Amino acid sequence: MRKDTPHRRHHKPIRRGPPAPPDRVLLYGLHTVAAALANPRRRKRRLIASLNAIPRLEAIIGGPCPLTPEILEPRAIDRMLPAEAVHQGVVLEADPLPPLPMDDLADARLVLLLDQITDPHNVGAILRSATAFAADAVITTGRHSPVESGVLAKSASGALDIVPYMTVQNLARTLVELGERGFTRIGLDSEGAVSLDEVVPSGPVAVVLGAEGKGLRQLTRETCDVMARLDMPGAIKSLNVSNAAAIVLYALTRNRGW
Numbered sequence: 001m002r003k004d005t006p007h008r009r010h011h012k013p014i015r016r017g018p019p020a021p022p023d024r025v026l027l028y029g030l031h032t033v034a035a036a037l038a039n040p041r042r043r044k045r046r047l048i049a050s051l052n053a054i055p056r057l058e059a060i061i062g063g064p065c066p067l068t069p070e071i072l073e074p075r076a077i078d079r080m081l082p083a084e085a086v087h088q089g090v091v092l093e094a095d096p097l098p099p100l101p102m103d104d105l106a107d108a109r110l111v112l113l114l115d116q117i118t119d120p121h122n123v124g125a126i127l128r129s130a131t132a133f134a135a136d137a138v139i140t141t142g143r144h145s146p147v148e149s150g151v152l153a154k155s156a157s158g159a160l161d162i163v164p165y166m167t168v169q170n171l172a173r174t175l176v177e178l179g180e181r182g183f184t185r186i187g188l189d190s191e192g193a194v195s196l197d198e199v200v201p202s203g204p205v206a207v208v209l210g211a212e213g214k215g216l217r218q219l220t221r222e223t224c225d226v227m228a229r230l231d232m233p234g235a236i237k238s239l240n241v242s243n244a245a246a247i248v249l250y251a252l253t254r255n256r257g258w
Contacts, residue, residue: 025096026080027153028087034060035158036092037067042161043095050074053089085150096148100137100166102177108136108204110252111178115171115210115220117241120146124155125242126209131159133249139166139174171208175223178206185224187216188248190238192229196251199228207248212241 024045027036034057036042047067049057054069069090077087105111112130117123123138123146130138145167146152153160168174175185184201187208208224210216221227230239230247239247 023095024093025148025153026150027092027094028077028081028085028090028150029154029157030057030060030088030090031158032150032153032156032160033057033090033092035161036094036153037061037065039097039161041097044092045095046070046093048072048077048080048091048093050077050089056088057090081150086154097161097165100164102166102168102174104164104166105137105178105181110135110204110249111137111139111183111206112245112249113171113175113206113208114138114140114145115208115216116141116144116214117209117211118144118146120149120152121155122212122240122242124152124157124160126245127152127156127159127163127165129242129246129249131156131163133246133253135163135249137164137166139168139171141171142167142169172219172223175206175208175220179223179225184226187221187224187227188230188244189215189221189227190229192227194226194228195231196228196248197231199226205252207245207252209241209245209248212238 027033030053037044038061044067047065047069049069049071050073051071054065058064074089077089077091080091081087112126112135114123114126117140123140127138148160179185181204183204183206185206185208186199208216208220210220230244
């Protein structure tokens with residue numbers, strides 16, 4: 001009779017937790033989950049982790065996990081998530097974030113508005129840049145925008161639970177309201193009439209970004225105060241929208257003392 005090796009004697013069968021209900025999201029990745037755990041607005045349901053991931057997660061959050069984790073092997077976690085999801089051994093089942101009212105922008109200085117940007121990777125990267133440059137909110141529409149998901153949250157690397165991510169029904173109407181609140185509304189376009197360097201707003205700023213290829217819709221353009229371009233000396237005159245967002249945020253914040 002063959003003797004079991006120590007590995008075989010201590011091997012536990014892989015357990016697969018029940019799937020998340022359709023009204024919840026599965027957030028994954030160390031920084032994504034850490035930010036969600038720290039967000040008081042986020043309702044947390046289940047924390048799932050591998051044994052090796054728990055100390056790494058606790059190092060990021062600076063203490064014990066606020067939820068008792070359910071321990072699964074990495075291969076079992078793989079089967080809970082979409083193919084190629086880089087979960088780093090942690091998954092948080094949670095409710096989507098509750099909606100935020102426009103009144104939360106009463107003291108805002110800088111907001112981004114997304115006009116039909118549908119790629120969750122791009123939106124996640126924009127959220128990350130918005131957090132890095134201390135933007136007060138990222139605003140998108142209920143239609144033609146990505147729903148909250150693990151892919152969006154992972155691309156944002158925790159920013160989804162840090163910077164307010166607001167959804168509105170009508171982008172043009174929201175721009176009108178921001179104008180009434182004193183915001184300078186800057187639409188970004190590679191063919192803009194002026195260079196962004198020439199735009200020197202004195203008060204709060206709302207930057208509008210459009211989908212790659214289509215750009216800003218006509219009504220959105222008409223509601224902006226100025227259409228501005230990024231001047232680039234190289235052969236390529238346009239950028240991925242998330243890269244453009246990072247450059248615009250840097251340009252607008254570098255000399256304003258924010």
